[in-house]
Amino acid sequence: FCRVDPYGFERPEDFDYASYEAFFSRYLVVLTRRAMKWSKLLKGNNSIQKSLKVKRYIRKGIPNEHRALVWMIVSGAQANMEQNPGYYHRLLEGEKNAKLLEAIKTDMNRTFPDNVKFRKTADPCLQHALYNVLVAYGHHNKSVGYCQGMNFIAGYLILITKNEEESFWLLDALIGRILPDYYSPAMLGLKTDQEVLGELVKMKVPAVAELMERHGVMWTLVVSRWFICLFIDILPVETVLRIWDCLFYEGSKIIFRVALTLIKQNQAFILEATNFPDICDKFKQITKGTFVTECHTFMQKIFTDPGSLSMATINKLRETCREKLLSQG
Numbered sequence: 001f002c003r004v005d006p007y008g009f010e011r012p013e014d015f016d017y018a019s020y021e022a023f024f025s026r027y028l029v030v031l032t033r034r035a036m037k038w039s040k041l042l043k044g045n046n047s048i049q050k051s052l053k054v055k056r057y058i059r060k061g062i063p064n065e066h067r068a069l070v071w072m073i074v075s076g077a078q079a080n081m082e083q084n085p086g087y088y089h090r091l092l093e094g095e096k097n098a099k100l101l102e103a104i105k106t107d108m109n110r111t112f113p114d115n116v117k118f119r120k121t122a123d124p125c126l127q128h129a130l131y132n133v134l135v136a137y138g139h140h141n142k143s144v145g146y147c148q149g150m151n152f153i154a155g156y157l158i159l160i161t162k163n164e165e166e167s168f169w170l171l172d173a174l175i176g177r178i179l180p181d182y183y184s185p186a187m188l189g190l191k192t193d194q195e196v197l198g199e200l201v202k203m204k205v206p207a208v209a210e211l212m213e214r215h216g217v218m219w220t221l222v223v224s225r226w227f228i229c230l231f232i233d234i235l236p237v238e239t240v241l242r243i244w245d246c247l248f249y250e251g252s253k254i255i256f257r258v259a260l261t262l263i264k265q266n267q268a269f270i271l272e273a274t275n276f277p278d279i280c281d282k283f284k285q286i287t288k289g290t291f292v293t294e295c296h297t298f299m300q301k302i303f304t305d306p307g308s309l310s311m312a313t314i315n316k317l318r319e320t321c322r323e324k325l326l327s328q329g
């Protein structure tokens with residue numbers, strides 16, 4: 001059995017190869033079929049018009065060979081890169097902020113210690129590309145600079161695009177547009193969205209919301225990493241990439257769909273918890289196992305399980321939650 005997955009991540013000691021093989025042999029058939037459909041859709045040109053067909057295709061998964069290109073196009077990163085030729089390299093050549101460089105350097109070895117491509121011994125070692133992307137981004141978006149969590153996101157982007165400049169523009173699409181205010185120093189957007197999730201759980205899985213309230217468990221304790229790392233290191237790689245396919249196309253509401261599905265699917269299990277540590281532990285466990293590994297079925301569920309979830313609803317909740325947070329100071 002291969003100890004390292006196709007993305008360079010070492011598999012844990014207790015990895016269940018048998019059920020993974022069973023899943024993957026089925027999934028491979030799906031991937032092959034999708035790849036043929038995508039090749040036909042793209043027909044060698046680099047443009048995709050947003051449409052119901054494209055949305056459907058993206059929800060069913062983008063084949064790995066087309067993933068970087070499709071992410072670039074649908075997120076607006078491609079257009080930004082073309083409008084700013086040479087900008088990325090100018091950022092790397094310009095004046096640097098020593099404090100920013102120090103913060104990024106500190107996190108280099110902490111980024112994916114379980115990935116062979118990010119080791120100092122790897123050739124090429126992706127730490128170099130990661131460092132460049134984060135340094136450029138910190139100087140491009142000074143109000144954000146660098147914040148823990150961004151290293152993992154940039155690292156994933158590098159694994160998929162295999163291209164520094166594209167990773168930089170995709171990071172910009174995520175942090176600058178798709179995720180409102182997640183990585184600013186006050187992290188107001190992130191805190192707001194955790195509260196929004198709490199409100200959505202009240203509406204859609206009230207028993208779990210009631211349990212959390214009864215034991216005084218704040219949402220930020222159990223889901224902050226889901227939001228900060230966009231499910232990296234929380235869910236299996238293939239599943240994370242499928243989530244990101246939709247995130248780049250449909251925006252931040254996908255994060256709520258995933259979170260609600262995890263909670264709803266595991267409602268009975270979560271409700272067995274009888275105390276504070278127990279609840280926290282249950283939330284760790286619901287991100288493991290066959291339900292999350294079978295990414296194809298999982299992705300179908302995120303669009304059916306939570307029911308309707310419009311951007312209008314989310315934005316309304318964001319407004320009230322943000323005001324509440326600001327009034328608490």
